[in-house]
Amino acid sequence: MSTTAPKAPATPSAPSLTPLFVRLKLSLLRNGLLQSGGRKAAYITSAVLALLFAALQLLGLLALRGDAHAATVAVLVTGVLALAWAVMPLFFPSGDETLDATRLVMLPLRPRSLIVALLAASLVGIGPLFTLCLVLGSALAVAHSAASAAVAVLAVPLTILVCVALARTVATANTRLLTSRKGRDLAVLSGLVIAIGFQFVNFGVQKLGDSGGLSALDPAGDVVRWLPPAAAIGAVDAASEGAYGRAALQLLLTAVALVALLYAWQRSLVRLMTSPDGSTLRPADTARKQADRPGLSGLLPEGRTGTVMLRTLRYAWRDPKTKAAWITSLAIGLIVPVVNALQGNGTVYFASFGAFMLGAQMYNQFGQDTSAFWMVVQTISTPRDAYLELRARAYAIALVTAPYTVLVAVVTASLVGNWAALPQALGLSLGLLGAMLATGAVASANFAYSIPQDSRKNVAPGQGGIASLAIVGGMLTSGLLSAPLIALTIWLHVSDRHGALWLVLPVGAVYGLLVAYAGLRAAAPRTARRLPEILTAVSRG
Amino acid sequence: MPDQTFDGGTDPAEPEATGPTTAGGERELPPAVRVSDLWKRFGDQIAVAGIDLELPAGKFIGLVGPNGAGKTTTLSMVTGLLRPDRGTVEVGGHDVWRDPVAVKSRIGVLPEGLRLFERLTGRELLGYTGRLRGLPGAEVDKRAAQLLDVLDLAGSQHKLVVDYSTGMRKKIGLAAALLHNPEVLFLDEPFEGVDPVSAATIRRVLERYTASGATVVFSSHVMELVESLCDWVAVMAAGRIRAQGTLAEVRGSASSLQNAFLELVGAHGRDTGDTLDWLGGGAAR
Numbered sequence: 001m002s003t004t005a006p007k008a009p010a011t012p013s014a015p016s017l018t019p020l021f022v023r024l025k026l027s028l029l030r031n032g033l034l035q036s037g038g039r040k041a042a043y044i045t046s047a048v049l050a051l052l053f054a055a056l057q058l059l060g061l062l063a064l065r066g067d068a069h070a071a072t073v074a075v076l077v078t079g080v081l082a083l084a085w086a087v088m089p090l091f092f093p094s095g096d097e098t099l100d101a102t103r104l105v106m107l108p109l110r111p112r113s114l115i116v117a118l119l120a121a122s123l124v125g126i127g128p129l130f131t132l133c134l135v136l137g138s139a140l141a142v143a144h145s146a147a148s149a150a151v152a153v154l155a156v157p158l159t160i161l162v163c164v165a166l167a168r169t170v171a172t173a174n175t176r177l178l179t180s181r182k183g184r185d186l187a188v189l190s191g192l193v194i195a196i197g198f199q200f201v202n203f204g205v206q207k208l209g210d211s212g213g214l215s216a217l218d219p220a221g222d223v224v225r226w227l228p229p230a231a232a233i234g235a236v237d238a239a240s241e242g243a244y245g246r247a248a249l250q251l252l253l254t255a256v257a258l259v260a261l262l263y264a265w266q267r268s269l270v271r272l273m274t275s276p277d278g279s280t281l282r283p284a285d286t287a288r289k290q291a292d293r294p295g296l297s298g299l300l301p302e303g304r305t306g307t308v309m310l311r312t313l314r315y316a317w318r319d320p321k322t323k324a325a326w327i328t329s330l331a332i333g334l335i336v337p338v339v340n341a342l343q344g345n346g347t348v349y350f351a352s353f354g355a356f357m358l359g360a361q362m363y364n365q366f367g368q369d370t371s372a373f374w375m376v377v378q379t380i381s382t383p384r385d386a387y388l389e390l391r392a393r394a395y396a397i398a399l400v401t402a403p404y405t406v407l408v409a410v411v412t413a414s415l416v417g418n419w420a421a422l423p424q425a426l427g428l429s430l431g432l433l434g435a436m437l438a439t440g441a442v443a444s445a446n447f448a449y450s451i452p453q454d455s456r457k458n459v460a461p462g463q464g465g466i467a468s469l470a471i472v473g474g475m476l477t478s479g480l481l482s483a484p485l486i487a488l489t490i491w492l493h494v495s496d497r498h499g500a501l502w503l504v505l506p507v508g509a510v511y512g513l514l515v516a517y518a519g520l521r522a523a524a525p526r527t528a529r530r531l532p533e534i535l536t537a538v539s540r541g
Numbered sequence: 542m543p544d545q546t547f548d549g550g551t552d553p554a555e556p557e558a559t560g561p562t563t564a565g566g567e568r569e570l571p572p573a574v575r576v577s578d579l580w581k582r583f584g585d586q587i588a589v590a591g592i593d594l595e596l597p598a599g600k601f602i603g604l605v606g607p608n609g610a611g612k613t614t615t616l617s618m619v620t621g622l623l624r625p626d627r628g629t630v631e632v633g634g635h636d637v638w639r640d641p642v643a644v645k646s647r648i649g650v651l652p653e654g655l656r657l658f659e660r661l662t663g664r665e666l667l668g669y670t671g672r673l674r675g676l677p678g679a680e681v682d683k684r685a686a687q688l689l690d691v692l693d694l695a696g697s698q699h700k701l702v703v704d705y706s707t708g709m710r711k712k713i714g715l716a717a718a719l720l721h722n723p724e725v726l727f728l729d730e731p732f733e734g735v736d737p738v739s740a741a742t743i744r745r746v747l748e749r750y751t752a753s754g755a756t757v758v759f760s761s762h763v764m765e766l767v768e769s770l771c772d773w774v775a776v777m778a779a780g781r782i783r784a785q786g787t788l789a790e791v792r793g794s795a796s797s798l799q800n801a802f803l804e805l806v807g808a809h810g811r812d813t814g815d816t817l818d819w820l821g822g823g824a825a826r
Binding site: 181302303304306307308310311314315318319369370371372374375376377378379380381382531532533535536539 | 620621622623624641642644645646648650652654655656657658659660661665668669670672673674675678701703704717
């Protein structure tokens with residue numbers, strides 16, 4: 001800054017702002033290359049892979065030209081792309097630093113010129129380039145005439161602008177959320193949403209292969225081609241078919257959507273930059289609502305058992321790490337048997353997978369407490385206390401898992417169409433659940449490790465060995481502990497005593513209870529003896 | 542129920558009571574805490590190097606020392622959160638490591654650097670802690686409501702602790718430590734990062750608590766605070782106890798506890814001397 005200001009307070013004019021923001025974005029991109037070795041390599045690799053993938057998609061879409069389903073695919077690709085742009089800022093709020101408009105709040109900027117500048121900056125980057133490849137490919141796949149080419153010239157930039165504006169609008173509207181504790185909680189859960197979403201996509205693709213082709217997608221395509229920005233690609237297709245009225249309507253629809261988005265964005269930008277930070281405002285007294293009603297928790301037993309169960313269940317709901325683990329287990333435990341059954345290679349015995357996944361929640365119980373475990377340490381004086389503590393945690397898991405196991409078994413049996421095997425499958429599941437609770441309790445007492453709270457990692461650095469030892473060892477032991485039940489089932493089958501197979505259900509339930517009891521009994525004195533050591537192990541990170 | 546002493550008496554310790562040696566000797570109470578030959582080593586570093594301490598009952602006791610002196614390590618070992626390499630700790634005549642049943646029901650703890658169950662609301666946290674301590678539910682709820690009120694947390698009782706400020710966390714931690722009416726309260730840096738209003742509230746509650754005959758042991762490196770609050774002080778530096786006794790005894794002839802402390806830890810003579818003689822605005826040298 002020079003001290004001799006020639007003009008009084010310079011108000012930046014719109015034309016100078018846009019190149020400034022574009023240069024800012026370019027600097028941010030370039031700075032990605034200035035990181036340390038490993039991160040630089042990761043940065044370059046991901047950029048190259050993204051572009052390679054985009055190029056392949058472009059080629060694929062071009063190859064589709066002339067295919068009967070080209071329009072459906074092109075429209076759906078654009079739709080999925082727009083969806084990705086909409087959710088990206090929610091899951092990766094730190095992905096684009098220019099998304100957080102509150103960083104600019106101290107600068108004298110007019111909303112309108114700011115929006116133009118930010119929109120221009122958004123068009124710079126790997127994401128927009130990736131989008132350009134796909135949208136261009138989609139347009140080329142459906143453009144068959146001069147008229148449709150002319151529509152495409154409008155449609156492609158319009159689509160990209162809608163995508164970018166969508167991301168900006170969503171990010172601006174949610175800035176307060178994303179920079180708050182709730183937003184950080186959401187970010188922890190995001191990996192999970194992607195993982196489960198991937199399972200569904202995987203399943204969908206397989207299903208598509210089974211049902212003999214892309215025609216299955218046509219109904220979806222017929223709807224999506226009217227939703228902006230995919231409507232723009234729909235317009236190109238309509239122009240190819242000579243339906244110029246439809247083309248104009250679809251193009252108009254996309255343009256209207258762009259204007260609406262820009263308007264909404266501007267409104268939330270103004271609100272964001274002129275209103276005080278939400279963290280300094282006390283929310284209106286929401287306390288009254290939930291005051292002093294026991295609710296369902298009143299049904300839990302008094303004393304340590306009910307108290308610990310309630311805390312465990314509350315954490316499964318409120319703590320993002322614990323919640324992510326629970327939801328993953330619940331989802332995978334159902335998806336695996338169901339998908340296998342739908343693909344025709346499933347058996348009802350896969351139902352025990354649900355019990356297995358949820359039983360695994362018993363592992364590293366104290367690590368899930370983080371260093372707050374000291375509060376538990378202060379109240380455990382005897383092996384009896386430790387037993388009650390572990391048993392209550394096992395109860396909380398069983399409270400969810402037992403009905404869930406029945407559900408998974410019933411669903412799987414109905415899909416496989418083998419109701420006769422339901423009791424055996426249930427018996428085996430309950431036996432396995434008992435074994436998992438038992439080994440989980442013993443592993444919690446002997447192999448505790450920290451779960452870092454502020455990263456996506458689930459094991460603190462340096463404790464990977466003990467964590468895998470606990471999990472792999474525990475699972476093998478659970479398998480061994482379930483062996484008698486499996487042997488019983490096989491023996492009943494082999495010796496042709498099919499009439500007695502229902503016995504596996506009561507035997508499995510009782511066996512599971514006994515094994516779980518024995519495991520808790522074994523783990524309790526170890527826990528009571530090792531309290532300070534466990535606290536040290538779970539207090540890292 | 543194992544840990545259910547909420548009448549706050551000191552009777553169980555009486556039979557084996559030995560008279561206090563350094564506490565001024567105005568009453569024949571057994572020491573609240575007796576530490577002998579306590580050691581802890583982390584790798585190459587000796588955090589606590591053979592501590593002997595006898596803390597009188599019914600006093601407001603300050604454990605002072607610079608950062609890294611071993612205060613937190615000592616308090617963790619005294620409260621059963623960290624296992625010592627060697628040495629014994631007795632609270633009210635009961636060995637912390639051999640008789641946890643008697644000790645854990647008699648002490649309240651507010652550690653530094655450890656989390657709380659932060660995904661519970663303030664009120665739920667107190668309900669959880671009290672019930673885990675074996676108190677009847679109705680009694681827990683009554684005490685929790687009073688503590689929340691006195692500590693000025695009633696308005697935030699239904700907010701998750703994770704959204705609390707530092708001062709509010711210290712206060713809810715203090716409430717959780719007081720809930721079962723312990724005989725001895727151990728607080729690690731209870732005023733660190735706390736705003737003046739919360740600090741005054743904490744102070745008021747602690748003064749009322751000691752007035753009833755209970756013992757408070759707290760660590761701090763803020764001498765003025767210790768001087769104004771405590772009637773008994775132990776000075777710690779480099780893992781050892783440099784002095785212990787009443788405030789007057791430790792202060793000795795020094796003008797303030799701060800100066801006495803600097804002398805004890807050997808930092809007093811270390812003034813800047815001539816090394817920074819060029820420093821001083823305006824004097825161009």
